[in-house]
Amino acid sequence: MKLRLLVILLLLIVLPSSLYARWIKDRVSFNTESVGTVEFSHYNHLEAIGNNCPTCHNQVFHVVTSKNPTVTMAEMAKGKSCGACHNGRQAFSVKQDCSTCHPTRDILFKEEETGDVTFSHDAHTAMFGCRECHPDLFTPGKGNPRVTMDQMAEGASCGACHDGSTAFSVEEDCENCHQME
Ligand code: HEC
Ligand code: HEC
Ligand code: HEC
Ligand code: HEC
Ligand code: HEC
Ligand code: HEC
Incomplete structure (x- = not known):
């Protein structure tokens, strides 16, 4: 009895989390003309904020990516796109830590x-x-x-x-x- 409950609980909790994280594409990339490619990781974000798609879709980012306008860093600093969270409170700020999103090398x-x-x-x-x-x-x-x-x-x-x-x-x-x- 106890074991079955445990199995059901596990299925309820673990399955959706792992499924969510598997059926969508982890990495999406933004190609900019001036500074190259920025990679966004779904998996890392779902881990950080929970498996909560509506936090981003479709308020901040539309899943039909062609519907998303190109955004500048100045607009992000005012809360658009990544800047909805990367404001120094919920997550590191778009005004600093450039290289976390824009990795550069020698x-x-x-x-x-x-x-x-x-x-x-x-x-x-x-x-x-x-x-x-x-x-x-x-x-x-x-x-x-x-x-x-x-x-x-x-x-x-x-x-x-x-x-x-x-x-x-x-x-x-x-x-x-x-x-x-
Ligand atoms: C002082 C000048 C300078 C600044 C400032 C600078 N870069 Fe660069 N960047 C370069 C040079 C030089 C290259 C190499 C160009 C070449 O390969 O001919 C380069 C190449 C790159 C590349 C291609 C690298 C590759 O792997 O081939 C990217 C992406 C890039 N920079 C991003 C950035 C970002 C993002 C910033 C700001 C955080 C930045 N750069 C600031 C001079 C600069
Ligand atoms: C932290 C924000 C965030 C969360 C949470 C999030 N996404 Fe996304 N998603 C994005 C971004 C950013 C893009 C790329 C938008 C672009 O390219 O303009 C994207 C793109 C997509 C795409 C289109 C991919 C493509 O290449 O065409 C799908 C499908 C998607 N997300 C599904 C999901 C699902 C399902 C969840 C929940 C399990 C989820 N997303 C959670 C930010 C998020
Ligand atoms: C949270 C991630 C993130 C951080 C932090 C970040 N950027 Fe960006 N940046 C992006 C994304 C994503 C794009 C592409 C947006 C698009 O195409 O809609 C971009 C685009 C740009 C562009 C081209 C658009 C424009 O505004 O001219 C430049 C230049 C740039 N970033 C520089 C910087 C510098 C400098 C910093 C640090 C002060 C920085 N970024 C910090 C994610 C970030
Ligand atoms: C719903 C809020 C939210 C949005 C929107 C969001 N992020 Fe994040 N991001 C977070 C949180 C929370 C973390 C983890 C905490 C921290 O590192 O400050 C994080 C961590 C990251 C990291 C470090 C972990 C990793 O994946 O390497 C990068 C890079 C990053 N975000 C890029 C982006 C880019 C690029 C965008 C826009 C396309 C974006 N984020 C949009 C909340 C968000
Ligand atoms: C936007 C201006 C700017 C550009 C473009 C630029 N530099 Fe510099 N660089 C500087 C400044 C300023 C310093 C530090 C002042 C000094 O040492 O005279 C510096 C310092 C350096 C140093 C010493 C610091 C270190 O990295 O060890 C080297 C080496 C160097 N630059 C190489 C280059 C090369 C190679 C290029 C071209 C591919 C380049 N720089 C392009 C402004 C620039
Ligand atoms: C600020 C950094 C910097 C300094 C200082 C510098 N160089 Fe260069 N040099 C470069 C870079 C970068 C290249 C490669 C450029 C490319 O491939 O586009 C180069 C290429 C060259 C080349 C091959 C191209 C050509 O002009 O024939 C020679 C030779 C050369 N350097 C000699 C020198 C000499 C001699 C000095 C001192 C008088 C010097 N360099 C000072 C950065 C520097």
Whole structure:
């Protein structure tokens, strides 16, 4: 008797939770022109807020994704889209913690002769917003043309800032960027 009750209880509680989390797609992605792809995890969110679809659907996000407008960070900061919860109270704020939603990595520029260059996003995002570089100076992802040091000295690519006043110059301090042995 007791065992049957336990089994029924288990079925009632565990099954819906696990089913909910299995029949829907975990990851949905948002593709932005300026800063690349943002991934949203259904499973992580259902774990954090409970298996409660109406919390988001269809008030905050329509399940027919084409019905969702594209939203800017400024609109999110006013409570739209992810900002409905990511406001620093219910969850970490869209005004901070950019990299939790927009993961960035170090970028390696291979240079056989002069030595490889590693660009650190972390070092730069501590000083600048994404917009300072994307998409005008660099499109996120493949497709940026290779740039010569001469072009940089005229203000292209890294040279937009590394001009000897905003940051150390591309015409000196080679070893600040190039791994020279
Ligand atoms: C924390 C918010 C949140 C919760 C809770 C949530 N979703 Fe979603 N869901 C989203 C977002 C964000 C999208 C993507 C919207 C977009 O791409 O514009 C989405 C998209 C979808 C889609 C469309 C996927 C596609 O690629 O076409 C379906 C179906 C869906 N959700 C079902 C569910 C179900 C069922 C539940 C409850 C078990 C649920 N969602 C709970 C935020 C949520
Ligand atoms: C909770 C997750 C989340 C956080 C935190 C977050 N973003 Fe976003 N961001 C998104 C999503 C999702 C989109 C795409 C929205 C869309 O396409 O509708 C986006 C879009 C953008 C865009 C393109 C749209 C625009 O506003 O120009 C930029 C730039 C951007 N984010 C920068 C940032 C910066 C900088 C921070 C930190 C101050 C940040 N984001 C924090 C989720 C987040
Ligand atoms: C219904 C409220 C709600 C909405 C809407 C929501 N989130 Fe979240 N999110 C949470 C909570 C709660 C957590 C966990 C608590 C925390 O980390 O502050 C979380 C955690 C996260 C995390 C860290 C865990 C992980 O999955 O890696 C990311 C990234 C994230 N959210 C992205 C987004 C993005 C992108 C959107 C919009 C497309 C969004 N969230 C919309 C409530 C929400
Ligand atoms: C100081 C300039 C600068 C800033 C600020 C900056 N980036 Fe980048 N980003 C770059 C450069 C340089 C690349 C590499 C371009 C290339 O591969 O040619 C890059 C590449 C990327 C890529 C593609 C990476 C890949 O894996 O191929 C993404 C996504 C990206 N950035 C997102 C962001 C986001 C999100 C922010 C803000 C939180 C940001 N970036 C801030 C300079 C910057
Ligand atoms: C701010 C960082 C930075 C500094 C400082 C810098 N470089 Fe570069 N350099 C790069 C990057 C990044 C590339 C790769 C660019 C690409 O592939 O688009 C590169 C590419 C090159 C190349 C191959 C392209 C070409 O112009 O022929 C040479 C050679 C080179 N650097 C030499 C130098 C020398 C010599 C110095 C010092 C006088 C120097 N660099 C200072 C970042 C830097
Ligand atoms: C939006 C302006 C801006 C752009 C674009 C930019 N930088 Fe920087 N960078 C800075 C500033 C400011 C500093 C810190 C000041 C200083 O050290 O002179 C810095 C510091 C650095 C440093 C030293 C800190 C560290 O990461 O160890 C390196 C290396 C560097 N940048 C490489 C690059 C390369 C490579 C590129 C191009 C792919 C680039 N930067 C593009 C502004 C920029």
